[in-house]
Amino acid sequence: MNKEIISLYTRFIMTNIKNSFHWADINADKIIRERKKMFDSGKDAFVCASGITPSGTVHIGNFREIISVELVVRALRDKGEKVRFIYSWDDYDVFRKVPANMPDRENLEKFLRFPITMVPDPWGKEESYARANEAELESLLPAVGVFPDYIYQAAKYRKSEYAQGIKTALEKKDQIKKILDEHRTSPLDNEWMPVSVFCNKCSRDTTRVEGWDREWSISYSCSSCGNSEKVDLRETACAKLPWRIDWPMRWKHERVDFEPAGKDHHSEGGSFDTAERISKDIFDHEPPVTFQYDFLSIKGRGGKISSSSGEVISLRDVLEVYQPEIVRYMFAGTRPNTEFAISFDLDVIKIYEDYDKCERIYFGVEPVNEKKADKEKRIFELSQVNELPDEISYQIPFRHLCNLLQIQSGDIEAVIASLPDISEKQKEKLRVRSKCAWNWIRDFAPEDFRFELNTHGGTAGHAGDIPEDFDRDSSVRVLNLVAEEVRQLEKHTETTLAEAIYAAAGECSMEPKDLFRLIYTVLIGKEKGPRLAGFIMAAGKEKILPILEKY
RNA sequence: GGGCCGCUAGCUCAGCUGGUAGAGCAACGCCCUUUUAAGGCGUGGGUCAAUGGUUCGAAUCCAUUGCGGCUCACCA
Incomplete structure (x- = not known):
């Protein structure tokens, strides 16, 4: 399944890969240049590795690790190379502390200093704490087009598969100690064992x-x-093996050609630095090609990816608000060594707009210069979850979609049904986008953005009442005039309806400005709202007229 | 202390295989008697941190300096 998808993908890429300066392609070139010469009879595929410890909920910052590797893997495959993409769960890690977001923390406390594979799952579903955290991420990755071969280190250690590696480390322990001591404030003691x-x-x-x-x-x-x-x-x-030795040992064991790492590892004296030396000097393996990726931040919902208050922003949370291809887009479109924020605030609208523009460029319906087009097209390709689309999406600006959804009280199918020119194929993606938009409105949109049609009469607060500073008689009169126009909505266009609304205001000697405030108050209980004529057209006679007719 | 990254329009940033600077927001202006922008169109605005070097040509490459930030020197 996975391999079929990848081959389809390869067949249809449009970009001239040779001229791509996308960071994933540049890294793929580097890997080919430096690593292909090391192939021998036992090896005909590049090994690209990623891995983290499931010692807590896997957060979106950890996701940058795996998606970065996946993008390079795709770039290699697009160049016709064979790749083995491994994801190594460091689940023989020690359970050091109980994360703040875990349930049943008191019970978990009892298992401190255990390997996380031997700590029970606090949700009681999986065989262990480690497995629970792994399973959560593994269940989400297919949705964003990531299909690695998983390696479970606990299982390998427990089967003694790494016995030779451990023995090698013991044999060369003095040499290892010397490497590690170079950057330590106090040297390891003489009885230290690796x-x-x-x-x-x-x-x-x-x-x-x-x-x-x-x-x-x-x-x-x-x-x-x-x-x-x-x-x-x-x-x-x-x-x-302790981490700093375990890592290079596994490079050797899996013959790893490429593995990026976070900036915390990529510093002189950091673990990548010592791992490189241990790989070369102790395990006789040329260290992999690498790059450093920066951290992510979160905007519009607390400050941190994983806060001490216990909130953890995971891939699942991000997928609540962003379509899968847009999640990929954010990572594919940003160079790994730059920090960026995953936004849950108004930036969400801009990210969607940027993605839509990128898609239009891909389909050649947005004029840009050639250089920019090449770049954007490549980003678009890498953003796709599986095969490349042959038809442009039905592009509704995210902001407009939010309005339509609110008019329909969140009824996604009603919104889709109201779009006359959408094809069957386009509907599925729009459903996903609609779900995200609705989640966003519900959980993150600023108050200004939200409204609810006052369909049940003056229920919510004073919604529906004529504001106190308005003259009641003339208000009723003007609302009736507008209602009359809405009654004949089918004969209007957005422009003529707007004109009619102004005419109504004139007839009752009311400032248009006041009339708008009146109508918004009546319809949605707020002083402002979406551009009125379009709003009424989109909502339709059936929803608007009963409200106006109450006056 | 070491390492890494950044410094580009008022703000946030893109541009970094070297070819003479760009987007969003903000500002300003115009638009349908006509919106309130949660429309449309347009305009202005930058010694690309500084200095030196390489080059026909530097925001882009190199070196030095300054200012910010991150990270390592426990564990993973």
């Missing part, structure tokens, strides 16, 4: 490795339960 152990009795990592027989056997003791024993690396499930 292995950590989860106690076989109590499952905690509160252990100390005390001996190694220079072969496969290590001994440890646990300060929590007092257990002390000797284990064979080829059989035990309890040993793992």
